[in-house]
Amino acid sequence: MKLDAKIPAGPLAEKWDQHRFNLKLVNPANKKKFEIIVVGTGLAGASAAATLAELGYHVKNFCIQDSPRRAHSIAAQGGINAAKNYANDGDSVWRLFYDTVKGGDFRAREANVYRLAQLSCNIIDHCVAQGIPFARDYGGFLDNRSFGGAQVSRTFYAKGQTGQQLLLGAYSALMRQVSIGMVKLFPRREMMDLVLVDGKARGLVVRNLITGEIETYDAHAVVLATGGYGNVFNLSTNAMSSNVTAAFRAYKKGAYFANPCFTQIHPTCIPVHGTFQSKLTLMSESLRNDGRVWVPKKPGDKRLPRDIPESERDYFLENKYPSFGNLVPRDVASRNAKEQCDKGKGVGETGLAVYLDFSDAIKRDGENVIAGKYGNLFEMYEKITGDNPYKNPMMIFPAVHYTMGGLWVDYNLMSTIPGLFVLGEANFSDHGANRLGASALMQGLADGYFVIPYTIGGYLAQTSFSKVNVSDSKEFKQGIDDVQKRINKLLSVNGNRTVSEFHRELGLILWDHCGMSRNEEGLSKALSMIRDLRHEFWENVYVPGTGNDLNQSLENAGRVADFLEFGELMINDALARKESCGGHFNTAFQTEENEAKRDDENFCHVAAWEYTGDDQKPDFHKESLSFENVELTQRSYK
Amino acid sequence: MISKTINLTLKVWRQNRGEKKGRLETYHAKDISVDMSFLEMIDVVNEDLTKNRKEPIAFDxxxxxxxxxxxGAVVNGRTHGHEKETTLCQLHMRHFSDGDTIVIEPWRSRAFPLIKDLIVDRSxxxxIIQAxxxxxxxxxxxxxxxxxxxxxxxAETAFIAAACIGCGACVAACPNASAMLFVSAKVSHLALLPQGRPEAAKRVQAMVRQMDECGFGNCSNETECEVECPKGISIVEIARLNREFLKAEFS
Incomplete structure (x- = not known):
């Protein structure tokens, strides 16, 4: 199939308006005849479900947690961008668009990003109307801050809990629709498969996580908003239940997976304490404004930080990047920290950490000033590590934070399966090879509140649907059968290793070879390591309990089984992209300044992968990206 | 100097789905790093149970x-454990001592039926939010x-009320199993903001009515909820709810 992104014709700034006019509308009286399934209740899923119901569609909304309010969007801290230009500092839709395309290292679609920047303003208006308690100044107007190196103040925030407040806003809109019967809620359900009828997405097979029953649901269209796949690395800043299963099942049913190797690694996380670490905690990057990053010059130096004299410290970021110093971008900071640890210069018990030292800043500004800026972060650090960062330097290490790759979608957010739409982190569309700070919340809500309500109508109005009877349709029966077989298979291996052991091992392989820096040799090695691990999994995993009960080990086993296949897809993608860009850094392709070196002539495209069978190499499809409005540039931080 | 690892005895509530009565079972948590979170400690115990072909403890x-x-779980009689303004996942094992016995039970309230082990139904x-x-x-x-x-x-005052995470600890801590702190947090958040005023009267009445219908108890100012809330939500919000409720009833 040739990929058609369906980008509307016309000037960039008019595409979305023109497209909305051209899209066919569903007659208001007919909307109630359509049913739509939404999987996921994060920012994208909850906003989509609520808004579609407001329009008059009947919505079935699924989530794996006990309540829609738990989705992992809740953990986003920093803020949400919008091109409001309230600060009068030169921001505009065009500038937000430009910054996002450039930040994505020119691997995102211009038209999608421009639309995102346009809609950013509507999001803030709507969220304020919902009662989101954004920060305000004394005059009562909304406050903005500059975030993630942006040169304008365009980030709206609610303390360090912006994601929580925005999600609770979307959740409350959703609850309102549940109360009037327009949304039917299915919590503690996990999507196990997508059901296609006549080649169109028409329903789901889900597992009821309380009773273990396999259930089926039908609809006229299916919307996936199931988040990112960062947990393929085992340790990430994602919630424990974040997984790739829903997206991967759709991939196996024919939806192409785009740019899976584009993952973002955040430099300022709290380091791993040991084998049984279950997740990593992010701290705001703003810490690098005043903290100095260093390691001992001598590998294996076990002295306490205060006993290491100035002359025996290596402030490696300041030395290597004299003009940006500790403020180099996320990926550069992360890569250099790992490089130091790989040389044996890492600190802390595990040797997987670098110091972030505030003693100079405290000497210069006083403890009160530093506490005023970072007090809550210092408290959080002390709570988790038991160490006082006013007295001893913090220890930090990079961690997987966000995945830019996802299911391929066109301008309408529809995947290569007709009737299957993908929103939020689960799709690939707007962040290119690298996401800017405060852009994830913006994208999730733009997709849910303001894009899907229009584009899904265009699909429904133009499509004829056959009648589906869930109870006796062969497609649904087949779906149940496949899911049941897979569950039985997981339970019957009865081997000797736990699911977590496999997950940890997979995570380490990917972290070492498909993490913040990659090379062909390592990737090829990882490919065979993952295959071996996957074969061992199906021969030697042990999953306790039964299928017809609440069984968290079984849930986890299914997710890890998918990660074991998905990891291979990531590596294939990384191997095929013979350039460096954004989060994908192949050591063979770098500038003299150790910057990612793009190859715009050969790789200015989206790589979309088509499933061809288990243990088969997926087929490659290319969507060429053309940049008509911005000039491709090379970044430099020296 | 504290030791880097500790050994603990756990008494954990186990109850199968549909089982009328559960029981406390004893487990030994060995070589627990003091840097672990409470949930990571349970992970270790579960990993151990799995290796011994036993079913792990179910917890949300x-x-x-x-x-x-x-x-969330009741740890030695305290919801989310004994550290102030801390969820169970942020409670770290350095706050326990080698040789401690820890009793772990689920939230208990008529409105939160038990599903399995430490998992309850908080729907x-x-x-209440739907109301x-x-x-x-x-x-x-x-x-x-x-x-x-x-x-x-x-905006700041509304934010403080809006910080509620809906964990249900206030209900579990209350001798009456009242959900007043939870309800008042949402009522306050929205009533404080001008956008929320047009529906304020209808909202508080509907939410309080729904709370009663769900089987939560009444508030008798025990203030246990405020002490145990991991987000530090204060009973000031309950006072505000009461004012809103009275205003609504008499207008």
Missing amino acids: HDCREGICGMC ALDK GGYISVNAGGAPDANALPIAGEV
Whole structure:
């Protein structure tokens, strides 16, 4: 199939308006005849479900947690961008668009990003109307801050809990629709498969996580908003239940997976304490404004930080990047920290950490000033590590934070399966090879509140649907059968290793070879390591309990089984992209300044992968990206 | 100098689905790093149970950074354990001593039926929000975000109430199993903001009625909820709810 992104014709700034006019509308009286399934209740899923119901569609909304309010969007801290230009500092839709395309290292679609920047303003208006308690100044107007190196103040925030407040806003809109019967809620359900009828997405097979029953649901269209796949690395800043299963099942049913190797690694996380670490905690990057990053010059130096004299410290970021110093971008900071640890210069018990030292800043500004800026972060650090960062330097290490790759979608957010739409982190569309700070919340809500309500109508109005009877349709029966077989298979291996052991091992392989820096040799090695691990999994995993009960080990086993296949897809993608860009850094392709070196002539495209069978190499499809409005540039931080 | 690892005895509530009565079972948690979180400690015990071909302890958890509200258990009689303003996932083992015995039980309330082991059904909290915990605005019709100035301190006060994570600890801590702190947090958040005023009276009545219908108890000012709330929500919110409720009833 040739990929058609369906980008509307016309000037960039008019595409979305023109497209909305051209899209066919569903007659208001007919909307109630359509049913739509939404999987996921994060920012994208909850906003989509609520808004579609407001329009008059009947919505079935699924989530794996006990309540829609738990989705992992809740953990986003920093803020949400919008091109409001309230600060009068030169921001505009065009500038937000430009910054996002450039930040994505020119691997995102211009038209999608421009639309995102346009809609950013509507999001803030709507969220304020919902009662989101954004920060305000004394005059009562909304406050903005500059975030993630942006040169304008365009980030709206609610303390360090912006994601929580925005999600609770979307959740409350959703609850309102549940109360009037327009949304039917299915919590503690996990999507196990997508059901296609006549080649169109028409329903789901889900597992009821309380009773273990396999259930089926039908609809006229299916919307996936199931988040990112960062947990393929085992340790990430994602919630424990974040997984790739829903997206991967759709991939196996024919939806192409785009740019899976584009993952973002955040430099300022709290380091791993040991084998049984279950997740990593992010701290705001703003810490690098005043903290100095260093390691001992001598590998294996076990002295306490205060006993290491100035002359025996290596402030490696300041030395290597004299003009940006500790403020180099996320990926550069992360890569250099790992490089130091790989040389044996890492600190802390595990040797997987670098110091972030505030003693100079405290000497210069006083403890009160530093506490005023970072007090809550210092408290959080002390709570988790038991160490006082006013007295001893913090220890930090990079961690997987966000995945830019996802299911391929066109301008309408529809995947290569007709009737299957993908929103939020689960799709690939707007962040290119690298996401800017405060852009994830913006994208999730733009997709849910303001894009899907229009584009899904265009699909429904133009499509004829056959009648589906869930109870006796062969497609649904087949779906149940496949899911049941897979569950039985997981339970019957009865081997000797736990699911977590496999997950940890997979995570380490990917972290070492498909993490913040990659090379062909390592990737090829990882490919065979993952295959071996996957074969061992199906021969030697042990999953306790039964299928017809609440069984968290079984849930986890299914997710890890998918990660074991998905990891291979990531590596294939990384191997095929013979350039460096954004989060994908192949050591063979770098500038003299150790910057990612793009190859715009050969790789200015989206790589979309088509499933061809288990243990088969997926087929490659290319969507060429053309940049008509911005000039491709090379970044430099020296 | 504290030791880097500790050994503990756990007494954990185990109850199968549909089973009328559960029981406390004893487990040994060995070589627990004091840097682990409480949930990571349970992970270790579960890994051990699995290796011994036994079914692991079922417990709810997700973000493990104290914001999703999914986790929670009564630890030695205290909801989310004894550390102030801390969710169970953010309680670290350095706050326990080698040789301690720890009793771990689920939230107990008539409105939170037990599902399995430490997992309870908190959907009653969603039902209360469904009754009115929102501002009725459809996407698309909002005026410019700065069209309505709201004094900084008002927004700040609303934010403090809005910080509730819906974990249900207030209910579990209350001798009456009342959900007043939870309900009042949402009522306050929305009633404080001008956008929430048009529906304020209807909202507070509907939410309080729903709370009663779900089987939560009444508030008798025990203030246990305030002490145990991991987000530090204060009973000031309950006072505000009461004012809103009285205003609504008499107007």
